[in-house]
Amino acid sequence: MKAAVIVFPASNCDRDAATALEYFTGTKPAMVWHGESDVPDVDLIVLPGGFSYGDYLRCGAMAAHSRIMRDIKKKADEGVAVLGICNGFQILAESGLLPGTLLRNADLKFVCRPVNLVVEESQSAFTRKYSTGDHVRFPVAHGEGNYFADDETLKRLEGEGRVAFRYANGDNPNGSIRNIAGILNEKRNVLGMMPHPERVCDAMLGGTDGRPLFESLVEALT
Amino acid sequence: MIEITPKIVREHGLSEDEYGRIKELMGRAPNYVELGIFSVMWSEHCSYKSTRAHLRRLPTTGPQVIQGPGENAGVVDIGDGDAVVFKMESHNHPSFIEPYQGAATGVGGIMRDVFTMGARPVAMMNALRFGAPDHPKTRHLVAGVVSGIGGYGNCMGVPTVGGEVNFHAAYNGNILVNAMCVGVARTDKIFKSAAEGAGNPVVYIGSKTGRDGIHGATMASAEFNEDSEEKRPTVQVGDPFTEKLLLEACLELMATDAIIAIQDMGAAGLTSSSAEMGSKGGSGIELDLDHVPQREANMTAYDMMLSESQERMLAVLKPGREAEAERIFKKWELDFAVIGITTNTGRLIVKHKGEVVADMPVHALSEDAPVYQRPFTHRTPAAALGPDDFDSSKPIADSLVKMMSSADLASRRWVWEQYDHSVMADTVQAPGGDAAVVRVHGTNKALAISTDVTPRYVRADPFEGGKQAVAECWRNLSAVGATPLAVTDNLNFGNPERAETMGEIVGAIDGIAAACIALGFPVVSGNCSLYNETNGEPILPTPAIGGVGLIRDVTRTASVALKRFGDVLLLIGDTKGHLGQSIYLREIDGREAGSAPPVDLTHEKRNGDFVRGLIEAGRVDTVHDVSDGGLLVAVTEMALAGNIGASVALPVGVKKVPFLFGEDQGRYVLSVPAADLDRIRAEARAAKVSCVDIGRVLNTPFVEAASASVSLAVLRKGHESFLPQLMRAPS
Numbered sequence: 001m002k003a004a005v006i007v008f009p010a011s012n013c014d015r016d017a018a019t020a021l022e023y024f025t026g027t028k029p030a031m032v033w034h035g036e037s038d039v040p041d042v043d044l045i046v047l048p049g050g051f052s053y054g055d056y057l058r059c060g061a062m063a064a065h066s067r068i069m070r071d072i073k074k075k076a077d078e079g080v081a082v083l084g085i086c087n088g089f090q091i092l093a094e095s096g097l098l099p100g101t102l103l104r105n106a107d108l109k110f111v112c113r114p115v116n117l118v119v120e121e122s123q124s125a126f127t128r129k130y131s132t133g134d135h136v137r138f139p140v141a142h143g144e145g146n147y148f149a150d151d152e153t154l155k156r157l158e159g160e161g162r163v164a165f166r167y168a169n170g171d172n173p174n175g176s177i178r179n180i181a182g183i184l185n186e187k188r189n190v191l192g193m194m195p196h197p198e199r200v201c202d203a204m205l206g207g208t209d210g211r212p213l214f215e216s217l218v219e220a221l222t
Numbered sequence: 223m224i225e226i227t228p229k230i231v232r233e234h235g236l237s238e239d240e241y242g243r244i245k246e247l248m249g250r251a252p253n254y255v256e257l258g259i260f261s262v263m264w265s266e267h268c269s270y271k272s273t274r275a276h277l278r279r280l281p282t283t284g285p286q287v288i289q290g291p292g293e294n295a296g297v298v299d300i301g302d303g304d305a306v307v308f309k310m311e312s313h314n315h316p317s318f319i320e321p322y323q324g325a326a327t328g329v330g331g332i333m334r335d336v337f338t339m340g341a342r343p344v345a346m347m348n349a350l351r352f353g354a355p356d357h358p359k360t361r362h363l364v365a366g367v368v369s370g371i372g373g374y375g376n377c378m379g380v381p382t383v384g385g386e387v388n389f390h391a392a393y394n395g396n397i398l399v400n401a402m403c404v405g406v407a408r409t410d411k412i413f414k415s416a417a418e419g420a421g422n423p424v425v426y427i428g429s430k431t432g433r434d435g436i437h438g439a440t441m442a443s444a445e446f447n448e449d450s451e452e453k454r455p456t457v458q459v460g461d462p463f464t465e466k467l468l469l470e471a472c473l474e475l476m477a478t479d480a481i482i483a484i485q486d487m488g489a490a491g492l493t494s495s496s497a498e499m500g501s502k503g504g505s506g507i508e509l510d511l512d513h514v515p516q517r518e519a520n521m522t523a524y525d526m527m528l529s530e531s532q533e534r535m536l537a538v539l540k541p542g543r544e545a546e547a548e549r550i551f552k553k554w555e556l557d558f559a560v561i562g563i564t565t566n567t568g569r570l571i572v573k574h575k576g577e578v579v580a581d582m583p584v585h586a587l588s589e590d591a592p593v594y595q596r597p598f599t600h601r602t603p604a605a606a607l608g609p610d611d612f613d614s615s616k617p618i619a620d621s622l623v624k625m626m627s628s629a630d631l632a633s634r635r636w637v638w639e640q641y642d643h644s645v646m647a648d649t650v651q652a653p654g655g656d657a658a659v660v661r662v663h664g665t666n667k668a669l670a671i672s673t674d675v676t677p678r679y680v681r682a683d684p685f686e687g688g689k690q691a692v693a694e695c696w697r698n699l700s701a702v703g704a705t706p707l708a709v710t711d712n713l714n715f716g717n718p719e720r721a722e723t724m725g726e727i728v729g730a731i732d733g734i735a736a737a738c739i740a741l742g743f744p745v746v747s748g749n750c751s752l753y754n755e756t757n758g759e760p761i762l763p764t765p766a767i768g769g770v771g772l773i774r775d776v777t778r779t780a781s782v783a784l785k786r787f788g789d790v791l792l793l794i795g796d797t798k799g800h801l802g803q804s805i806y807l808r809e810i811d812g813r814e815a816g817s818a819p820p821v822d823l824t825h826e827k828r829n830g831d832f833v834r835g836l837i838e839a840g841r842v843d844t845v846h847d848v849s850d851g852g853l854l855v856a857v858t859e860m861a862l863a864g865n866i867g868a869s870v871a872l873p874v875g876v877k878k879v880p881f882l883f884g885e886d887q888g889r890y891v892l893s894v895p896a897a898d899l900d901r902i903r904a905e906a907r908a909a910k911v912s913c914v915d916i917g918r919v920l921n922t923p924f925v926e927a928a929s930a931s932v933s934l935a936v937l938r939k940g941h942e943s944f945l946p947q948l949m950r951a952p953s
């Protein structure tokens with residue numbers, strides 16, 4: 001599996017994503033500056049966490065208009081896998097690659113802590129090594145992760161099996177509607193999620209629940 | 223031209239004598255711009271004029287030290303060509319006036335100090351002191367400071383991994399915000415600030431200059447009064463987005479060999495960066511302010527030289543490398559301008575609109591700044607408590623619950639959950655333990671970091687309190703298995719022009735020096751914040767110590783959480799039952815009295831070396847130092863962290879309260895499998911270390927001691943609810 005990590009101004013989980021990808025694929029991913037026109041020929045594009053453009057205006061709003069996003073949209077349409085983590089999810093929502101939006105956390109505070117998640121959908125390139133119903137624990141670290149979408153969108157997401165992860169009951173850290181933590185696009189090749197799988201791939205750091213996500217991608221895309 | 227009157231001199235915070243000295247050094251009266259430049263360079267904040275003579279007594283060398291005090295941050299060798307770069311700095315005055323921006327720019331400033339040296343910041347800590355919880359401003363200040371620290375650090379993508387939060391009425395009018403940054407560099411890629419050589423381009427990089435923060439350094443060198451809130455315009459405004467770009471751009475430029483010297487523009491902005499670089503390099507600097515990127519129209523030379531706009535750097539490049547540097551900064555969409563040149567004249571010359579607006583000897587600004595031997599008196603240390611001078615009537619269980627829920631011992635979760643502590647994916651121990659543990663990226667080694675000081679001890683006895691701050695920091699690093707390397711100090715005190723406050727400063731520095739020497743724990747960087755008082759009421763003397771240690775094998779470390787039912791609890795170190803200045807006395811007896819607990823540095827070292835040896839050998843994985851609140855509080859914290867119960871048995875003949883709640887120093891609690899007990903005790907005996915079996919890890923969720931028993935659920939409820947309740951918006 002060949003991978004690329006997009007670097008926006010003030011992305012700050014780009015190195016973390018690259019470290020995890022290198023661990024699982026054995027090769028360093030391409031680091032692609034947002035001002036480039038083309039993403040190299042890869043199997044997976046990662047939009048990492050961070051504060052692109054300082055979260056000014058709205059999280060992800062300016063990054064969604066970066067030059068590189070045109071090629072990412074094209075490649076996503078062609079079926080290339082795209083994973084957006086945290087700020088990456090916000091950018092995917094702002095750019096229309098995923099439906100809905102991410103509002104400020106319900107308590108208006110930034111939150112960083114491990115949360116319990118339920119894998120809702122193992123039928124995707126991102127989640128095939130999990131089983132539906134698995135409980136996993138990933139950290140979140142965001143101020144604006146409160147997922148919201150209108151009823152019709154939610155009905156479609158749930159009806160089409162596109163909610164990949166939900167916060168476990170009682171452990172919703174941000175007020176997301178229906179406990180939604182991560183969603184897929186219609187073609188199931190784009191996943192956006194607020195929790196950070198790349199931070200739980202090393203037992204030394206307090207957990208390995210993120211490993212199946214990367215192992216799924218390697219298996220599906222190699 | 224503005225005429226310099228005695229009133230203008232006074233408004234610049236300069237004394238008559240100092241003004242006379244300036245005229246002598248200049249050989250004439252300064253003009254208004256020059257006076258402004260002198261006023262910030264000679265401010266307490268920039269010149270350390272009250273403390274410099276005493277700071278010389280601190281040990282600053284050691285085989286591990288690559289760079290001691292005097293640069294932007296200290297540098298210490300951690301092997302394999304890696305170095306740790308760190309410093310702690312205060313942003314007290316601005317944070318009281320405008321808590322969000324004050325704290326945010328404090329974080330930004332200390333990060334720049336570290337990446338200016340060529341290091342990538344890898345961890346942040348902060349030591350915070352607020353007024354009494356029920357003081358009307360406390361909630362607002364806590365909320366603003368915590369979100370300011372998070373707002374800046376989270377955006378930078380540097381994990382905030384720990385620190386301290388304390389409350390005391392002595393901080394009602396002057397809170398303390400001390401931020402510490404730790405970075406990692408290669409030992410052969412350390413950058414310094416000496417602008418050596420003439421004819422080299424001086425370049426300005428980062429944000430544009432505005433009128434914000436003018437005279438911030440002077441404001442931070444004066445007491446507060448009722449009108450202090452009018453000083454809001456002197457507080458800078460932070461932009462972490464630009465700082466993140468500046469960090470990446472600087473590290474990219476540093477990967478080349480284009481830089482001769484680099485210095486961040488912190489307090490006193492362009493003035494202090496240019497004067498310090500020229501002074502250290504033994505050269506001169508000529509600046510043309512017309513080339514300074516400006517955010518506002520019609521800025522004067524005075525405005526530009528004194529602005530404390532954030533996210534700016536000054537660098538001296540090798541000639542001919544400007545275009546290469548400019549390309550990097552343009553890529554990161556930052557301003558880049560050649561604004562001057564180094565000279566061999568020894569003078570700082572500033573031009574604006576074709577005229578020379580300042581022409582002064584560089585040495586006069588830094589080296590020739592005044593150094594004062596201010597008069598000081600040592601207060602008689604507080605008298606020791608009598609042997610039975612404490613309330614022993616209260617049930618132990620009630621006292622424990624009350625203490626665990628009290629302002630200084632309650633959980634800080636509400637604070638640190640607002641800080642991203644896991645970004646960079648190397649945080650091995652998150653906040654809540656004795657020391658934070660952060661792996662050095664891509665290696666099997668880790669850094670341990672802790673900040674410590676117990677201001678009530680320093681108040682009772684500045685010398686013992688200074689010793690204790692260093693000893694507790696050293697102990698916290700040892701408790702996770704780290705070899706303590708070096709410290710940064712942040713000395714927060716009141717007005718040094720009062721002999722009694724000056725006595726606290728001198729006593730605390732002597733105590734810090736004694737402990738640093740005995741423990742081989744040199745001071746490599748630091749900062750002084752004086753004049754922390756309002757209407758003549760000073761803060762508690764608060765010399766915060768930030769220490770860094772090295773863990774050679776990250777798989778061999780210890781944490782506070784109890785792990786195994788049936789383990790034996792061992793108490794390392796002597797217990798005499800010192801209740802003076804203890805949390806018990808304050809929370810249960812309602813008194814702040816007695817002497818500070820003395821620190822026996824020989825025992826401290828022996829006990830710490832013993833505990834660290836067990837961790838390094840992979841034989842002990844559960845350790846907690848005994849500090850605020852004493853033994854039973856330490857055991858309770860271990861039980862809560864592991865969610866496993868524990869019991870403490872009193873040795874025959876000891877009094878309950880002093881044994882369980884005394885704050886004797888140099889102690890650790892270890893949890894070890896029963897099978898290992900005899901061997902560890904024999905080794906302790908051989909090492910002359912006191913090691914007593916004091917309890918067991920239980921299979922029931924209770925903390926038990928001296929026939930008292932409290933459930934973990936009750937303890938946790940009080941412990942976790944203090945801050946959320948305090949911070950809840952009034953309904």
